[in-house]
Amino acid sequence: MSEPISALNHASHEGIAKVEECGLQGMITLRGDLSDKVLIKAVKDATGQKMPGQREANVKGETGVCWMSPDELLVLVPYAEVESKLADMTNALSGVHALAVNVSDARAVFRVSGAHAREVLGKLAPVDLAADAFQPGEIRRSRLAQVAGAFWMDDEETFRVVCFRSAADYVYNLLKVAVQPGSEVGVY
Structure with a gap:
């Protein structure tokens, strides 16, 4: 491979x-209701950062979260961790109307x-x-x-x-x- x-x-x-x-930068596009407490917790767990407000980027090094639109975030994680962070996020968001996709590559x-x-x-x-x-x-x-x-x-x-x-x-x-x-x- x-x-x-x-x-x-x-x-x-x-x-x-x-x-x-x-x-290489790990990137996850996350779509959903940005005020949903489950989604907010999933973002915090993945990045350690708080939910950004409109047009905000809470980024430290390779990790962070960027507001992209009223229902979209760009979640940044180290490239080597993107698959595990995405799996954790997907599990945390089960039952919530949201979509998380690895867009790193x-x-x-x-x-x-x-x-x-x-x-x-x-x-x-x-x-x-x-x-x-x-x-x-x-x-x-x-x-x-x-x-x-x-x-x-x-x-x-x-x-x-x-x-x-x-x-x-x-x-x-x-x-x-x-x-x-x-x-x-x-x-x-």
Whole structure:
């Protein structure tokens, strides 16, 4: 049996910010009533994190939970633990109207870091990324030029970007262009 590999095998590029493909990340899409106590407990048990509010990302390292829509979460766990966490979650949610699916191998994750990280993402997504409008712990689903994506800030200078694995090369190349030296816009 072959070993899993990430979409771009840890590719990285540096310019006005650093872009890195993060490697394998365990991800579970969870759909259901986000106010259901059983679902809230299943999320807490899987991640150790509280249920996020609208457009919030409660993420520490490889583990966390991101609000994706009024009935959808993205649950993050270490890649090696995704199957056991999914099984635990499925068992905990038996009898509850919910759906939990492992989407780890269908997604790619990038890190954009540095003093100009806001500018880099601002070139690609129609989102106000000013410091007073977008803070660590917030998430947005948006467009990254021509493809769907989501991103959140781990800290003041670090974003994590998630896209479909099939668009990983496209997103990586977009990010590489957006970090070219001399491409600073000076907005953020």
